[in-house]
Amino acid sequence: MNNLDTPLIIKTYDLYKLFYEYVGLFPKKDKYSLGVKCEAYILAGLELLIAASSVTIGKKLTHANKLTKTARI
Numbered sequence: 001m002n003n004l005d006t007p008l009i010i011k012t013y014d015l016y017k018l019f020y021e022y023v024g025l026f027p028k029k030d031k032y033s034l035g036v037k038c039e040a041y042i043l044a045g046l047e048l049l050i051a052a053s054s055v056t057i058g059k060k061l062t063h064a065n066k067l068t069k070t071a072r073i
Helices: 007-023 034-053 057-071
Strands: none
Touching: 007 057, 034 057
16 A cells, blocks of 8 residues: 555545535635635645655654644634
8 A cells, every 4th residue: 555545635635626616606705715715625635645654653743643633723
């Protein structure tokens, strides 16, 4: 299994694709405020998951803590 094929990365990427489709339906004022903020959180989480998938087991906890902090809105 490739590091990028982990189920959590795939589900997060699917979430991003679905969100990208729905953000077009947002009212204009929300699209450029709430939409951008949500997109940034999803992408930050995806980046941390990808980074965590490529490090040793000992360093994964550091990435998990960063992801937890990012997920707190």
